[in-house]
Amino acid sequence: MTVLVYIDYVPATRQPRQESLAIIDVARDIAQKLGVDVEGVVVNSVVVATKLRDMKILPKIYNIRLKNVPEGTYTPTLFGEALVEFCKRRNVEVFLFPATQRCREIAPYVAAKLDTGLVADVSELYVDEKKEVIAVKPSFGENILAHIYIPDRKPKMFTVRASLRKRTITTYDTCELIHEEVTVQEHYGIEYVKSGQVYDPDIEILPERHDIVIGVGAGLSKDSIELVKAIAKKLGIGVGATKKITDRGILSSKFLIGESGKIIRPRVYIALGISGAPQHMTGVKDYELLIAVNIDERAPIVNYSTHFYKSDANELVRKIAELVLR
Amino acid sequence: MLNIVVITKTVVPIVSTVKVDEKTGSLIREGVPTTLNPWDYAAIDLAIKLRDEYGGKIVAISMAPPFAKDVLEDIIGMGVDEAVLVSDRAFAGSDTLATSYILAAAIRYVMPDFDIVLAGQEAADSLTSHVPAQVASFLSVPYLYYVINVVKIDLVNKIVNVERILEDEDRIEEFKVKLPAVFSVYKKNIILPVKVSRKIEAKLNRKVKIITNRELNLDQSKIGLAGSPTRVAKVVNYKYEPKSPLKIEKSCEEFARWLLDLIQEKTREKQ
Numbered sequence: 001m002t003v004l005v006y007i008d009y010v011p012a013t014r015q016p017r018q019e020s021l022a023i024i025d026v027a028r029d030i031a032q033k034l035g036v037d038v039e040g041v042v043v044n045s046v047v048v049a050t051k052l053r054d055m056k057i058l059p060k061i062y063n064i065r066l067k068n069v070p071e072g073t074y075t076p077t078l079f080g081e082a083l084v085e086f087c088k089r090r091n092v093e094v095f096l097f098p099a100t101q102r103c104r105e106i107a108p109y110v111a112a113k114l115d116t117g118l119v120a121d122v123s124e125l126y127v128d129e130k131k132e133v134i135a136v137k138p139s140f141g142e143n144i145l146a147h148i149y150i151p152d153r154k155p156k157m158f159t160v161r162a163s164l165r166k167r168t169i170t171t172y173d174t175c176e177l178i179h180e181e182v183t184v185q186e187h188y189g190i191e192y193v194k195s196g197q198v199y200d201p202d203i204e205i206l207p208e209r210h211d212i213v214i215g216v217g218a219g220l221s222k223d224s225i226e227l228v229k230a231i232a233k234k235l236g237i238g239v240g241a242t243k244k245i246t247d248r249g250i251l252s253s254k255f256l257i258g259e260s261g262k263i264i265r266p267r268v269y270i271a272l273g274i275s276g277a278p279q280h281m282t283g284v285k286d287y288e289l290l291i292a293v294n295i296d297e298r299a300p301i302v303n304y305s306t307h308f309y310k311s312d313a314n315e316l317v318r319k320i321a322e323l324v325l326r
Numbered sequence: 327m328l329n330i331v332v333i334t335k336t337v338v339p340i341v342s343t344v345k346v347d348e349k350t351g352s353l354i355r356e357g358v359p360t361t362l363n364p365w366d367y368a369a370i371d372l373a374i375k376l377r378d379e380y381g382g383k384i385v386a387i388s389m390a391p392p393f394a395k396d397v398l399e400d401i402i403g404m405g406v407d408e409a410v411l412v413s414d415r416a417f418a419g420s421d422t423l424a425t426s427y428i429l430a431a432a433i434r435y436v437m438p439d440f441d442i443v444l445a446g447q448e449a450a451d452s453l454t455s456h457v458p459a460q461v462a463s464f465l466s467v468p469y470l471y472y473v474i475n476v477v478k479i480d481l482v483n484k485i486v487n488v489e490r491i492l493e494d495e496d497r498i499e500e501f502k503v504k505l506p507a508v509f510s511v512y513k514k515n516i517i518l519p520v521k522v523s524r525k526i527e528a529k530l531n532r533k534v535k536i537i538t539n540r541e542l543n544l545d546q547s548k549i550g551l552a553g554s555p556t557r558v559a560k561v562v563n564y565k566y567e568p569k570s571p572l573k574i575e576k577s578c579e580e581f582a583r584w585l586l587d588l589i590q591e592k593t594r595e596k597q
Contacts, residue, residue: 001584011496073503076459077468101492105471108456112463117555120422120454133561140344140451147559163397189504190468194489198496212592235589246515253515254493260364260450260515268592270585289584292571305571319582 003031003094004155006083007042007052007061008103012195014047019098022162024057027096028170033127041086042275043079045072046179053177060085065181072251074102080109085182087114087155095135095155096125098162111157118148118157125158133158142263142282179265205229206254210238213266215257215284218244219273219294224317225250227271231317231324240264241273242280258283272315274323276301327481328382330373331433333445333457336360336394344451345374346561359457360390362397365446368514372476375406382481384406385437389417389429398534403525410436414538422452428549431542433465436535439482443508447472455510459527462508469508470501488516505519 005027008017024040031038032283040058042049049063064082066073081105087095095110099121111118124136125143135158142157150156161296207213214232216225216239225245232239240257241250257264258280270286271292281304284290294312302308309316338344339361373384386401388394389412398409412432420428433440443465448455455471456589462469470490477487477500484505491498491512528534539549574581 010497012437012497032548064482074499075468080459080463101472101494104455105459107460108426108454109463109469111456112426112460115423115555117421117423118456119556120452120456122479138564139453140338142346143564144561145564146561148556149559150555151557155554188468189507190470191502193500193502198491200496202497211588213457227398235586236593237589240583253513257517258382268588289588290569290571291588302571303568305569307574308571309576311578311581315578316582316585319578320586323582323586 001034001036001093003027003034003036003038004087004092005038005040005058006046006095006097006103006107007320008098008100009042009048010049011045011072012070014045014051016048016051017098017100019047019100019162021055021057021223023096023098025095026160030040030094030096030125030127030133034093034131034133039246041083043082044069049179053175056171056173056175056266058175059172060176060178061074061097062274063122063177063179065179067181069184072125073192075187075190075192076105076109077190079106080113080183081184081188082182083110084113086180091095097157099159099293101120106323107159109156111142113236114155116153116157118159119148119150120159122158122160125160148318176196191272202252203227205237205239206237206256207240207264209264210236212222213238213240213264213269215240215242215269215271215274216245216251217242217272217274217280219275219313220245220317221314223249224272224314227317227325231320234324237298238264239268240269240284242274242277271279271301271305272317274301277302291309328376328380328441329437329439330377330382330384331371331437331440331443332366332373332384332386332406333429333443333461334370334386334388334397335363335446335449336388336390336397337363337449337451345563346513348560348562349478360382360394360397362400363446363449364450364505364515364517365448365450365513367446367516367518369444369446369511370401370404370406370518371516372511373512374518376442377407378481380583381483382441383580385410387412387432387436389420389425390415392536393535395534399525400520401530402528402533403520403522404522405524409528409534411534411536412542413536416539416546416550419554421554421556422454422456422556423460424549424553426457427540427553428544429457430461430464431544432537433461436541437480437539441505442486443467443506445508445510447510449515450495453545458508458510465506466509467506467508469510470502470503471510473509474498474512514586563580
């Protein structure tokens with residue numbers, strides 16, 4: 001019996017995703033509590049599997065070699081079928097995927113083919129007194145935490161949200177790399193054509209990529225928001241926005257925090273001119289500091305703040321711009 | 327000609343206000359009306375664009391209790407040709423696997439000669455994004471997530487080239503897919519207008535078809551709670567303690583400098 005971790009990677013660059021490495025700790029913890037081994041699996045990349053072996057962060061790595069398929073060729077069905085075949089050959093008790101977009105695409109297919117359960121985007125995993133693996137799954141804008149388990153089926157599958165912040169790294173003396181051949185169809189009606197990097201000037205300030213994020217709300221003018229973007233670029237921090245700002249087209253929906261946007265976990269959230277509606281605040285979780293700047297001392301944002309400064313946020317933005325952008 | 331199915335879901339409008347009764351584990355809905363999942367608009371929009379360019383027909387399919395009929399009438403009002411509500415007490419309690427099994431059977435029943443199945447990227451309430459891949463698995467057809475663009479369609483050979491975006495990799499990928507296939511459409515903040523006359527006509531002529539398990543005749547062990555591998559142990563509300571913030575009394579310049587120092591300090595801590 002094993003706890004298996006799927007090692008996600010970018011096919012074009014053969015770089016393993018940090019999110020995969022970050023959930024190895026979770027897997028090791030569950031394996032220890034169940035008294036079973038932990039192993040990693042890579043689909044069709046000797047390069048990635050070798051990198052993993054050299055890191056020695058798992059005792060054993062499998063590379064599933066696909067007959068007649070060039071290394072690193074990705075389609076969801078190809079990877080899915082490879083993993084289905086691999087799981088059928090072994091006694092996998094728990095199968096963890098990082099909750100990356102690629103894994104969110106592969107894992108449900110594998111679960112359906114193996115007729116087993118899958119819990120998505122799990123924020124925490126634990127083992128209860130009956131040795132049942134239980135996943136905590138945030139739902140409804142993360143206002144509700146459902147504790148979900150998968151009785152009587154194997155493997156129990158989870159896509160796990162990695163905490164890149166609180167990572168500890170355990171290494172082993174050796175890591176065994178095993179290549180295992182699986183025969184799949186050449187394609188399953190889907191073929192990879194090409195890929196390219198997205199060049200977006202806003203990428204460097206997207207909110208989910210930073211520990212410090214400035215949130216902008218309706219209390220800020222369009223000009224102030226432009227200044228905030230420039231300040232964020234200069235300081236290397238992120239920018240998030242409320243729905244009013246994205247609805248007006250001042251910022252694109254990539255910046256939207258909350259209900260119909262992103263859920264972020266910054267250490268510091270600086271809320272400028274944000275009233276603090278639940279639809280927005282549901283997207284800002286686990287912060288250490290929330291510094292709110294608002295003209296209205298009775299705005300709901302106060303209840304979420306660790307620090308409050310009463311001011312027209314536009315004035316503050318101009319002041320910061322003077323200090324930073326000179 | 328393209329035969330297009332759009333899978334849609336109904337959700338409560340402001341999901342962050344939903345609470346759960348921690349004793350019974352059920353959601354406190356308090357008669358909250360349901361609405362179309364916001365991410366489904368992008369799928370409906372793409373379906374309409376494809377139909378208008380290549381000809382054909384769109385059927386929207388939703389699995390939900392009977393009250394979701396109204397939302398399906400809205401969808402017809404948006405320009406979809408037909409709508410089907412898949413609804414039966416026997417389907418209640420289905421998790422994503424059982425739901426996908428039922429939806430796949432419904433698609434085969436309603437439009438056996440489908441070319442393309444479209445779905446939104448995820449549902450705003452549960453956020454699993456399992457259904458498109460699992461429907462594809464039950465239909466034994468190829469699938470792809472996060473589609474942003476249909477590059478070209480070869481109607482003779484039924485081959486479509488699509489582009490999709492992986493936001494967390496900053497990457498766009500192109501794939502060549504043999505139809506029939508299932509696609510989930512990348513999240514987009516759009517809303518399609520409902521043409522009221524079309525909606526009223528749909529209502530008067532009972533254009534939303536209702537399909538139950540009498541028509542689908544699915545094995546009870548594959549649907550509802552019995553067909554769902556996942557179980558909910560308990561549900562709790564997110565604990566949130568209102569804070570009493572430290573009120574800062576500084577001049578604007580002093581505060582700006584304090585804030586910049588704090589940002590620098592926290593940035594340094596990280597490194």
